[in-house]
Amino acid sequence: MQYDELSEESLHKAFGTAAAGVTLRVLDCVDSTNNEAKRMALDGTPTPAVIVAAEQTAGRGRMGRSFFSPADTGVYFSFLFRSESPAAALSLTGKAAVAVMRAIRRLTGKQAMIKWVNDLYFNGKKICGILTEALTVPGEPTAIIVGIGINLVTEDFPKELEAKAGSLGSAPERAALVAAVFSELQAMQQDEHEWLDDYRAASCVLGRPISWVTAGEVKHGRAFEINERGELSVLSEEGQTETLRTGEISVFLE
Numbered sequence: 083m084q085y086d087e088l089s090e091e092s093l094h095k096a097f098g099t100a101a102a103g104v105t106l107r108v109l110d111c112v113d114s115t116n117n118e119a120k121r122m123a124l125d126g127t128p129t130p131a132v133i134v135a136a137e138q139t140a141g142r143g144r145m146g147r148s149f150f151s152p153a154d155t156g157v158y159f160s161f162l163f164r165s166e167s168p169a170a171a172l173s174l175t176g177k178a179a180v181a182v183m184r185a186i187r188r189l190t191g192k193q194a195m196i197k198w199v200n201d202l203y204f205n206g207k208k209i210c211g212i213l214t215e216a217l218t219v220p221g222e223p224t225a226i227i228v229g230i231g232i233n234l235v236t237e238d239f240p241k242e243l244e245a246k247a248g249s250l251g252s253a254p255e256r257a258a259l260v261a262a263v264f265s266e267l268q269a270m271q272q273d274e275h276e277w278l279d280d281y282r283a284a285s286c287v288l289g290r291p292i293s294w295v296t297a298g299e300v301k302h303g304r305a306f307e308i309n310e311r312g313e314l315s316v317l318s319e320e321g322q323t324e325t326l327r328t329g330e331i332s333v334f335l336e
């Protein structure tokens with residue numbers, strides 16, 4: 083089902099004056115927009131660059147998983163930046179989650195929740211995943227790729243995803259949504275910490291029972307704080323505190 087126009091023209095229109103100096107690319111179908119961004123980084127494409135696809139044949143998720151990306155029911159896109167500081171990728175991941183949450187709220191009025199580190203949930207199901215990757219190009223600053231997939235009206239998930247994956251249930255224009263996420267993310271460069279308030283407020287993890295893995299051992303406890311670096315402090319059932327920097331947690335939504 084195609085419900086809007088996704089083209090380089092519609093993307094330019096949605097970006098408006100913000101398109102100045104930004105490389106914009108729209109593809110009907112691609113293996114993965116993150117892969118395309120990597121190819122563009124290696125080709126020396128000027129940055130920032132935005133790559134949007136209506137469909138991915140080999141969409142990738144974190145931990146080597148795939149990301150279900152059927153044609154025209156969601157939006158799949160990557161931002162390519164170059165940075166002198168590879169560490170910038172760490173905070174970009176959390177910032178991107180807040181940028182998506184704000185953009186969705188702006189365009190649809192819906193409030194998605196953030197599951198640390200950077201999954202977005204709506205009505206108890208995952209509607210958005212973010213995959214941040216860094217690539218070193220000889221003689222150039224580090225290329226940082228922020229890949230975002232949002233299920234807008236996707237319905238027929240593969241069996242193994244059915245219990246966990248869902249959709250926003252709204253169909254904002256995809257070009258407008260990508261432009262809104264990009265502008266929210268760019269606005270965050272002005273203030274290194276402002277995003278954290280929304281990151282905490284939209285968290286569906288803080289105060290909840292969770293489980294995580296430390297040194298190969300599954301632990302159970304509660305998440306109680308997100309610190310200034312976006313790290314998650316947890317208290318185990320055994321009474322030990324730990325600070326998780328990245329990785330994956332399971333949350334029990336009561």
Ligand code: BTN
Binds near residue numbers: 149159160213
């Ligand atoms: C996850 O949920 O583990 C992360 C999923 C990230 C999916 C997006 S879709 C656009 C970009 N291209 C990819 O291949 N992956 C990201």
